[in-house]
Amino acid sequence: MDRRDFIATGALSTAGMIFFPGNLLAKESKELLKTKFPQPLPFKQDGEWKEFELYVDVKIQEPAPGFSFHTLAFNDMVPGPEIRVNYGDKVRVKFKNKSKLNHTIHWHGMHVPWRMDGVPMVTQLSVMPNNEFIYEFEAKPIGTHFYHCHWGTVLHMQAGMFGSLIVEDPNDTIKKQFPYEREYTLIYSAHDVNFIRQEMNRMLERMDERSYLMSKGRFDHERWAVFNNHDQLNESIKNGWEPPYALNRRAPAGIPQADWFTVNGKSYPDTPYLFIKSGENIRVRLINAGAEIHNLHLHGHDFWMVADDGIPIPQPWKRNTVPLTPGKTYDIIIEGNNRGIWTFHDHDTRKVTNNGLYPGGNLLALVYEDLPEDELIISKYSGNPMYKNTGMNMNSNMKSMLMGDDKLPKIALDE
Amino acid sequence: MKKYQLTIVFLGLIFMQGYGQGRGEDLLPEIEIGFKTITTGNYFSNKGTPSLNIPVLNEGERTISDFSDSYFMIGARQKLYKGWRGQMVLGFSFPDANTGLGQVFYNQIMVRIENKKNIITIGRTTTQTTLGSFTTFRDDDVMQFNYILNPFSSGINTEDNQYANVLEYTRIFKNRLYVTLHGENYQSFSNPNDYSLNGIGGSIVYRVPESQVWKREIIKEIGVSSVNFDIENPNSPGSNTYLSNLASYVALNIHPDPVHFVDFKLMNITNFGIDGISDITSYDDYTRSKSQSFFGMVRYLNRKLERPNYQISLGGGYKSLPEINGGANQYVLISNMFYRIGNNFDLLVQYRYHENRGELTPLLGKSQHRFQVGLSFSFNKIFNNQFDDRNSILNLEHGYIK
Numbered sequence: 001m002d003r004r005d006f007i008a009t010g011a012l013s014t015a016g017m018i019f020f021p022g023n024l025l026a027k028e029s030k031e032l033l034k035t036k037f038p039q040p041l042p043f044k045q046d047g048e049w050k051e052f053e054l055y056v057d058v059k060i061q062e063p064a065p066g067f068s069f070h071t072l073a074f075n076d077m078v079p080g081p082e083i084r085v086n087y088g089d090k091v092r093v094k095f096k097n098k099s100k101l102n103h104t105i106h107w108h109g110m111h112v113p114w115r116m117d118g119v120p121m122v123t124q125l126s127v128m129p130n131n132e133f134i135y136e137f138e139a140k141p142i143g144t145h146f147y148h149c150h151w152g153t154v155l156h157m158q159a160g161m162f163g164s165l166i167v168e169d170p171n172d173t174i175k176k177q178f179p180y181e182r183e184y185t186l187i188y189s190a191h192d193v194n195f196i197r198q199e200m201n202r203m204l205e206r207m208d209e210r211s212y213l214m215s216k217g218r219f220d221h222e223r224w225a226v227f228n229n230h231d232q233l234n235e236s237i238k239n240g241w242e243p244p245y246a247l248n249r250r251a252p253a254g255i256p257q258a259d260w261f262t263v264n265g266k267s268y269p270d271t272p273y274l275f276i277k278s279g280e281n282i283r284v285r286l287i288n289a290g291a292e293i294h295n296l297h298l299h300g301h302d303f304w305m306v307a308d309d310g311i312p313i314p315q316p317w318k319r320n321t322v323p324l325t326p327g328k329t330y331d332i333i334i335e336g337n338n339r340g341i342w343t344f345h346d347h348d349t350r351k352v353t354n355n356g357l358y359p360g361g362n363l364l365a366l367v368y369e370d371l372p373e374d375e376l377i378i379s380k381y382s383g384n385p386m387y388k389n390t391g392m393n394m395n396s397n398m399k400s401m402l403m404g405d406d407k408l409p410k411i412a413l414d415e
Numbered sequence: 416m417k418k419y420q421l422t423i424v425f426l427g428l429i430f431m432q433g434y435g436q437g438r439g440e441d442l443l444p445e446i447e448i449g450f451k452t453i454t455t456g457n458y459f460s461n462k463g464t465p466s467l468n469i470p471v472l473n474e475g476e477r478t479i480s481d482f483s484d485s486y487f488m489i490g491a492r493q494k495l496y497k498g499w500r501g502q503m504v505l506g507f508s509f510p511d512a513n514t515g516l517g518q519v520f521y522n523q524i525m526v527r528i529e530n531k532k533n534i535i536t537i538g539r540t541t542t543q544t545t546l547g548s549f550t551t552f553r554d555d556d557v558m559q560f561n562y563i564l565n566p567f568s569s570g571i572n573t574e575d576n577q578y579a580n581v582l583e584y585t586r587i588f589k590n591r592l593y594v595t596l597h598g599e600n601y602q603s604f605s606n607p608n609d610y611s612l613n614g615i616g617g618s619i620v621y622r623v624p625e626s627q628v629w630k631r632e633i634i635k636e637i638g639v640s641s642v643n644f645d646i647e648n649p650n651s652p653g654s655n656t657y658l659s660n661l662a663s664y665v666a667l668n669i670h671p672d673p674v675h676f677v678d679f680k681l682m683n684i685t686n687f688g689i690d691g692i693s694d695i696t697s698y699d700d701y702t703r704s705k706s707q708s709f710f711g712m713v714r715y716l717n718r719k720l721e722r723p724n725y726q727i728s729l730g731g732g733y734k735s736l737p738e739i740n741g742g743a744n745q746y747v748l749i750s751n752m753f754y755r756i757g758n759n760f761d762l763l764v765q766y767r768y769h770e771n772r773g774e775l776t777p778l779l780g781k782s783q784h785r786f787q788v789g790l791s792f793s794f795n796k797i798f799n800n801q802f803d804d805r806n807s808i809l810n811l812e813h814g815y816i817k
Binding site: 069197201 | 626627629630631672673674720721757758800801802803807808809812813814816
């Protein structure tokens, strides 16, 4: 291949990188899809307690084919497994820290006893490496909530330590108003993968050193930057101790700037599909476990806003775009009244990117299962005469060469 | 005739010409900037008058202001296809005065490509003439003991021993064992425009990554390196022979404590020499005669709040040239302290005593006391960071990411 051929080939493959997702409705596709939603966490009944087990460790996550980064994962998953309980259940979560970093678990939106709230140095000491902590609480209030690490949250949350917590209401008013059989959980997050990598490396190095000193009983509050009160802090500064935000900073100087955006730990083209049928209602639980606002817009439909932070909305209203702010949960009901394949995406399109390149990130689709197969054929319903089926072999060959299979949808990675 | 006709210049043309990349947005690489400014006031008290023309060796006392060994480097790295990474480094340092290198010496002009198990380096860079590093102020403070000396050098500068135009390949086994084959064009005083390879060698080094230093293993680093110089055979005019040197090195974690850290480093260099050199009449004789040298250094590092606080080192070296009539040997004692006065900023104090005996005295002088007090400011920063180091904890302990 000479130089000219090399350039031509490179340009073609960059501009027209197209892959074929196969049949969305095939059995294999649906099986694969199950792995793209939070996995249910099984429990053991111990008397009146539903006992769950969570652990955390470092794991490599591949948000989209061809790109991986190290994460902190509950039970080897990002997001962590879904805890689903009934209102009033006694919940016990045995949390084991298999990583070399400190952690806690905060139950976001839950009314737990304050000592179970998981805020380090406020409600508990951190769960140190190879240690366990047992959280016990009563499942209330009802609705869509989530859990996340509350230690070093700038790193630990965007590194993957979050999962959904659903408290079901036996007399669910939403289900009565909008009868549904299927529901989906979508957990949004945003990641500065460079910050995660640098900061996790530094934390792991520090913890190797600290663990050694702890084992020898030589760890102290100045080294840890943890003080009993302001007097102790002021006294240390007076004696020459420098706070880490001054001259001894430990983390990168910049505030993280997210460059990957995920739904259930995946970015387009690996984001999950939402399946629906004509005439069916589906419930979608939206959770923002990241630090960015996501303005979620559904094409071709208005959806019902039915719960805000888990709390049922007495008089649901319709909209087609909702700003999902950090820490927020919304439940929406989508009515299957417009057959097709409809994208559901962040309308801040800076977040529909992977490492700055559109399309990617928070882009997924609502897919009607009863969509006739022939509506997927490009040439059959195309508004572009070029793609209409003229019966001429030459055109078919050209189309095939340009577009691959005569079928939608496709995966486009560079528009 | 030289055994290696493949020149650095020729290879440079092949690799550096490059190809058109087509239209598209260039991927901005990681960019790293690093510098060190080391400024000291030096007091010398010398005995003996050396024939080697290095002013600071002249008999008597003198005090100078010294900023040598300060450097500036800029580098860029980016991912390549198939899990490889590419890097370039451009750097210059400030050599000692009157060394024939000018005000500025370009010590780093190199390109490197690497993946998880392989490293290929082409260009001017640091050579394999030493293994490991000792905590002296400047890399060349005890060079006659911890470096394999370049036999083509005139001896008036130290950069001839530290840098060369290299072709180097390293294979890494199990993240810690580095096996390197290399060829170099060392700077030649008598033939400065010859860019042929005039050195060849290999090394095997076991090295615990810096990120895992707190694993508290006793052996931090151990290795051997062979450097063979392709020189004219004085016993057979018109033909060449090899001058072979073998360096071995070990760094031991004596007390790998995060607060009170103590390590010990020892290097031995055996110069197998050229037969028939029995007198030291020139610097060539000094670098080409058989010799044995040892240099060891113990270091105490006090760390406060996870950062270096101060460091005290004590070292000594001995070198003998057994085949020189009348005897020839030299030794050195060195001690220094670094005290951190702020981020990246150190206060330095160093004392060194160096004595030459027997036949070495006419060439190098008799002895020298050297006191140094100074400041050092060093800094490096990676901008647009986009991938991890091979030796990060995440890559070493939690799965390597290409």
